[in-house]
Every structure is written in structure tokens, then in C-alpha cells.
Amino acid sequence: MATITFDTLALADKLKAAGFDAAQAETVVRVIVEAQDNMVTRDYLDARLSENKVDLIKWIAGMLLAQAGLIAALVKLF
Known part of the structure; x- marks a missing residue:
């Protein structure tokens, strides 16, 4: 399947800047990365x-x- 390459650290930093705590930001990034395996x-x-x-x-x-x-x-x- 296709993989979209993006800077996960930058995404986590943006989420933290938007008000997410570190654990929430990390979880969101992990979910996005895992979702790539199921992309059509x-x-x-x-x-x-x-x-x-x-x-x-x-x-x-x-x-x-x-x-x-x-x-x-x-x-x-x-």
C-alpha cells in the first residue's frame, strides 16, 4: 500500500502547540501512522x-x- 511520508515529530509539536499534552500528541501521531497500513x-x-x-x-x-x-x-x- 501507499505510504505518505511526513515529519511525525513536527506533527506532534504542532499538536502540543495547539493544546494537546505529550501523550495525546504521540497517540494521534501513532494512529495516523498505523492508519497508513489500511489505506486504499x-x-x-x-x-x-x-x-x-x-x-x-x-x-x-x-x-x-x-x-x-x-x-x-x-x-x-x-
Whole structure:
């Protein structure tokens, strides 16, 4: 996944200047750094979209075949 590089110490200093105590500032910075591991990139979304398109096309084709079979069975029945 993508990683955004930033100065964590500068961020902690800015948080402290804004009124956070040292422990709060450190916790916020750690949460942001850990959140980077769960970021979704454009490449990931594009890959998932293409996978979902293939699955959707397969499902629609299966439903069309099932519908054709059902119609053929009903025509034969009547």
C-alpha cells in the first residue's frame, strides 16, 4: 500500500502547540501512522473493480442461461 511520508515529530509539536499534552500528541501521531497500513490506493480499487466486473458478467450470463432454460421448459410444457 501507499505510504505518505511526513515529519511525525513536527506533527506532534504542532499538536502540543495547539493544546494537546505529550501523550495525546504521540497517540494521534501513532494512529495516523498505523492508519497508513489500511489505506486504499487507486490501483487496488481498479483491480477490485475489474474483478467485480468479471464476476458480474459471469453471474448475468448464468442468469440468462437459466432464464432461457426456464422459458424453453415452459414453452414445451404448454
